[in-house]
Amino acid sequence: xQSVTQPxxxxxxxxxxxxxxxxxxxxxxxxxxxxxVQSPGQGLQLLLKYFSGDTLVQxxxxxxAEFKRSQSSFNLRKPSVHWSDAAEYFCAVDSNTGNQFYFxxxxxxxxxx
Amino acid sequence: xxxVSQTPSNKVTEKGKYVELRCDxxxxxxxxxxxxxxxxxxxxxxxxxxxxxxxxxxxxxNDRFFAVRPEGSVSTLKIQRTERGDSAVYLCASSLSxxxxxxxxxxxxxxxxx
Numbered sequence: 678x679q680s681v682t683q684p685x686x687x688x689x690x691x692x693x694x695x696x697x698x699x700x701x702x703x704x705x706x707x708x709x710x711x712x713x714v715q716s717p718g719q720g721l722q723l724l725l726k727y728f729s730g731d732t733l734v735q736x737x738x739x740x741x742a743e744f745k746r747s748q749s750s751f752n753l754r755k756p757s758v759h760w761s762d763a764a765e766y767f768c769a770v771d772s773n774t775g776n777q778f779y780f781x782x783x784x785x786x787x788x789x790x
Numbered sequence: 791x792x793x794v795s796q797t798p799s800n801k802v803t804e805k806g807k808y809v810e811l812r813c814d815x816x817x818x819x820x821x822x823x824x825x826x827x828x829x830x831x832x833x834x835x836x837x838x839x840x841x842x843x844x845x846x847x848x849x850x851x852n853d854r855f856f857a858v859r860p861e862g863s864v865s866t867l868k869i870q871r872t873e874r875g876d877s878a879v880y881l882c883a884s885s886l887s888x889x890x891x892x893x894x895x896x897x898x899x900x901x902x903x904x
Contacts, residue, residue, distance in 0.1 A: 681832075713895075720794065720895035721833070721881070767832050776846040776888070777823065780832030 679704045679770050683781035690758050691789050698753040698784050700742075700768030709771035710751040711778065712742055716764040724766075727751060738762070763788045792816075794896035796882050802902045803872055811867040811899045815884030822865050823893065824857055825881040833881055839865060840888075872903045 680703045690696055702708055709728050713721040725736025732744040742753045751768060765785050769778040795814040803809050815822050820841050825833035835849040839859045847857075854872075859865040869876055879898040885891045 718897065720897045721883075722895070723892050726892070769832075774846065776838045777835035777849065778833075778893075780825075780834070782830070782832050 679708070679772055679779045681768050681770050681779055681781035683766075683768055683784050685784045686782070687785045687787070689787040689789060692760050693757050696753075696755045696758045696762070696786070698766050698768075698786070700751045700753065700781060701749050702751060702768070702770045703749065704770055707746075710742075710744060711769040711771075712736065712740070712751075712753050713767045713769060713780075714738075714764045715767065715783075721767065724753070758786075758788055760788045760790070762786060794882055794884050794894050796880075796896035796899050798899060799897065800900045800902075802904060805872060805874060805903055807872050809869050809872055809901065811869075811880050811901070813865045813867070813882030813884075813896060815863060815865070815882070816894055817863075819884035819886055819894075820862065821885045821888050821891075821893075822859060823883045823885075824865070824867050825883065827879045827881055827898070829878075836867070836880075869901075872901075874903045877901055877903045 682701045711726045712724040715721050724740050725734050727734050727744045735741050740755050765783045767783045768781045797812045822839040824836040827833045837857050838846040842862045854870045857867045879900050881898045883893040883895045885893040
């Protein structure tokens with residue numbers, strides 16, 4: 678069965694520093710992969726997605742992610758973090774049927790001045 | 791509407807009571823999903839509708855949980871004989887045709903069973 682692991686429960690970075698959030702997936706075929714962000718009191722917002730093609734995908738708010746099949750990873754990156762990026766980040770993989778996502782447990786990001 | 795709307799935003803109920811949670815998807819979206827998010831966890835799939843029918847209800851934890859979407863738009867998640875373990879945020883999402891197209895999430899209903 679598909680699954681997603683986000684090894685880091687909580688990360689703290691300084692504003693302006695670079696960021697990398699880890700995501701590892703388990704899937705038998707080429708996965709569809711997603712990163713969502715959840716701010717307090719807000720719904721989940723799609724940051725970016727990977728279906729096929731270029732393994733480096735660009736998303737909204739300056740985020741990017743790289744699909745590495747050999748490492749079963751889809752890590753999220755941002756070169757320079759802003760205070761407004763503080764939120765919960767979820768990685769997700771599509772099911773075989775396309776009917777549902779399997780979400781990781783999330784990484785909570787704190788940004789310090 | 792402009793986005794996925796869920797009502798109520800918060801619901802407190804007593805153990806054993808019946809509750810209904812409503813989801814109003816984005817107009818024109820045929821696919822609708824319910825997820826449950828417990829504290830410190832990622833969302834867990836409950837049920838997926840394509841139009842009026844439940845295409846996949848494999849995530850419903852037991853027969854106390856039921857969901858309907860009679861006209862292919864608004865959906866209601868129904869929980870009978872609520873238990874304290876049902877306390878969670880219930881998220882609804884909709885998309886044009888399926889999860890491979892972008893899914894838009896509502897803000898969720900926080901259910902607390904006391």
